[in-house]
Amino acid sequence: MGRNVLAAQLFTVRDHTQTVEGFAESMAKISAIGYRAAQVSAIGPIEPADVKRICDDNGLTIVNTHIAWPRLQEDIDAVIEEHHLWACRHVAVGSMPRHFIEEGETGIRQFAAEATEVGRTLYEAGLTFSYHNHSFEFIRYGDRNGLEILFDETDPRYVQAELDTYWIQFGGGDVCDWILRVKDRMPVVHLKDMATVSWREQVMKEVGEGNLNWPGILEACREAKVEWYAVEQDICPGDPFESLATSYRNLAKMGLS
Secondary structure, three states, X not given: OOXXXXXXXXXXXXXXXXXXXXXXHHHHHHHHHOOXXXXXXXXXXXXXXXXXXXXXXXXXXXXXXXXXXXXXXXXXXXXXXXXXXXXXXXXXXXXXXXXXXXXXXXXXXXXXXXXXXXXXXXXXXXXXXXXXOOOHHHOEEOOEEHHHHHHHOOOOOOOEEEOEHHHHHHOOOOHHHHXXXXXXXXXXXXXXXXXXXXXXXXXXXXXXXXXXXHHHHHHHHHHOOOOEEEEOOOOOOOOHHHHHHHHHHHHHHOXXX
């Protein structure tokens, strides 16, 4: 692709990034794997300047983040300041809060309205705002599912997509189809694989170690003009750094780095 496009989603190594020392050690390991970018997520109470310094020291560009929903509503000026410090354009929320989910279609519509206002504020500050899906968004409400409602009822300038390949598949969606649905609306995609390990059990796997259609997914991402490919694995079978390394090696064989 002519440039590095892979980012390590730090949620994968969240148990190792709760202190400055742990964060520094983790960034050194991620850099040694070959990653040149990271998504800041689920780290401990580390000063933004220290986050920037440590990432810079390890040759890692901060390309996107996950920010808790309450912070986006109550502390958005500080969020904007942090992202400007990090030279990071892309902000995302990892999920909508549970009370919206429990309210069904009404809750999703209310979240869409509130997300639009958050996204508008970030847009005016030169940033983007994206929504990261799980599987509950594929619950149907009449002729649409929750994810369709969310994206239908928000302005693409203010609410973009951060689709997660595993969770789309888990929810019964077509991964390639969904990526193309949000063409020009998804700066960052989340890559994780799915494998079947018993009669009715699916698990998260390193990219290329499961059953997802990676040639089709990556081609769809190219067509959708995805900027960054964030490797994430919520649950790893052992060392999460080794899981990130396995995904990196497999994606490099597919032409990404």
